[in-house]
Amino acid sequence: MTTSGRTQVAIVGAGPAGVLLSHLLAADGIESVVLETRSEEYVAGRIRAGILEQSTVDLLTEVGLGERLAREGDQHHGIYLQWPGERHHLDFVDLVGRSVWVYGQTEVQKDLVLAAHARQQQFVYEISDTALHDLESDRPWVTWTDADGVRHRLDADVVVGCDGSFGPSRGAVPDEVRRTWGRTYPYSWLGILADVAPSTDELIYAWHPDGFALHSMRSSTVSRFYLQVPNDTDLADWSDDRIWDGLAARLGHGLDGWELATGTITDRSVLPMRSFVQQPMRHGRLFLAGDAAHLVPPTGAKGLNLAVADVALLAPALAALLKGDPALADAYSDAALRRVWRCTHFSWWMTTMLHSNDDPFDRELQLSQLRWVASSRAGAAGLAENYAGLPIGF
Structure with a gap:
């Protein structure tokens, strides 16, 4: 038996990228369903990034997700660089007028999920055999099997892959279309x-x-x-x-x-x-964000921040597309990749400078x-x- 449903945006992946995207879309009146292979508890407990860029903090604050961050986050003005016998402080605020915050990804996820539950966001957890279909049409759809073995189908106007490097979205871009670059350190x-x-x-x-x-x-x-x-x-x-x-x-x-x-x-x-970049970050009605499209070594503290930047660009693009204006959606991949490659270079530079x-x-x-x-x-x-x-x- 297969059950069917419909939404405007099917989001594959319930990590920070997927849940933040659903939040931004909801603020623009766009309905979405978030699909996730793991349990809600597993996703909430994943220990990942802990440094938020100035732009990430500004965005979370602007969209109503910064209250606990402001109260419990730890603002840092810089870092120390060290080698044997020497330690030097770099003051970011003095140098460029920007700072960073120590606030773990687990805490960001808590804030996102709490807001999602408050607006009654629809989540589907613990699914398997997720597959994406008809991505080159204007009516793509997603199928999956739930924990009871029931097969489901969700029709949508757009599918967004926020499901990381092991999810189905990255591979749904045809081989003849995608280009990839990577390095294993x-x-x-x-x-x-x-x-x-x-x-x-x-x-x-x-x-x-x-x-x-x-x-x-x-x-x-x-x-x-x-x-x-x-x-x-x-x-x-x-x-x-x-x-x-x-x-x-x-x-x-x-x-x-x-x-x-x-x-x-x-x-x-x-x-x-690892470093990895796949482009384009859009194929038909499939859009990629976060680790589904790129990975960086953690030395530059860029992984979570890149995912936030992706969906900050993507949300208004999808809202415009669904209202009949495709210009931002058509420009999304190139716009996102400019930042992706900048951050990929910086992460590579920090990594190769510091690892002996x-x-x-x-x-x-x-x-x-x-x-x-x-x-x-x-x-x-x-x-x-x-x-x-x-x-x-x-």
């Missing part, structure tokens, strides 16, 4: 969450011969750390003591009296490092680059402008 991140107050007021990005390290945070009592590790790393090989010892060495425990506080590790994972390898020539080049950024106002301003985020309409 020769290292990964071992990331941990720990119940310990941060040992720093702002993030520390540390180059070290043993590998990169990052000291981030999620709140005044929870810290987030990353260590550069080989791609084939087994978590079983990394005891708590080995993790803390590695972080202390790479983050400069003892540097000018600075000490790394330790605590109970509550979560750990290994994160591969065994080549002594490369190491000297990295240290030279770090010294230039830390000592040149022009170099520091370039990093600050990209890290704090360009305007969404860039």
Whole structure:
């Protein structure tokens, strides 16, 4: 048996990109249904990005989603760049007049879902065998199977793929149409969450011969750390003591009296490092946003912010398209990709500057680059402008 339904916009993926898009569309009177493979609890609990650009914060505030962010988020004016024996602060506000906020993706998701439930947004969770059909027509449709084995069909005017790199939307663009670019880096991140107050007021990005390290945070009592590790790393090989010892060495425990506080590790994972771009981000009545179209290594803190920028461009384009004006929709892919490639380059640049390898020539080049950024106002301003985020309409 197959059940049928209809909406204006079928959104595949209930992460921040998909739910924010539904919020923006609803504000313009556009109906949508959000489809998701995982459970609502799983999506809400995914530990991902923690840094919001100025433009992301401005947008969330403008659309009524910034109240808790303003109350509980932690505004940062810059970051620290470090290499053995030296630590330098880059003040983004002084350099470019923009800042960033520490506010985890899990918190953004909570705010989005709370607002979605308040407006009675329709979600369908825990589905399988999702497939997209007739995308080159003006009446595309989506099918899926629910947890009880019932097959469903949803007709729409537009389908939007916000379902990440493993969902069906990316592959629904025909091979003869799409072009892809990618890079897999020769290292990964071992990331941990720990119940310990941060040992720093702002993030520390540390180059070290043993590998990169990052000291981030999620709140005044929870810290987030990353260590550069080989791609084939087994978590079983990394005891708590080995993790803390590695972080202390790479983050400069003892540097000018600075000490790394330790605590109970509550979560750990290994994160591969990849760059990927697929274009176009539109095919017929299918539009892609977020990780469905692009991936960046997390060094530049761009993944979630890129997804927000995508849907900020896409929502008015879809509203206009459904009202008979296709101009913004026709321009969406090119407009989004300008920012995607800028952020892809910045993320690659930060990654290659900060992650060490065994080549002594490369190491000297990295240290030279770090010294230039830390000592040149022009170099520091370039990093600050990209890290704090360009305007969404860039």
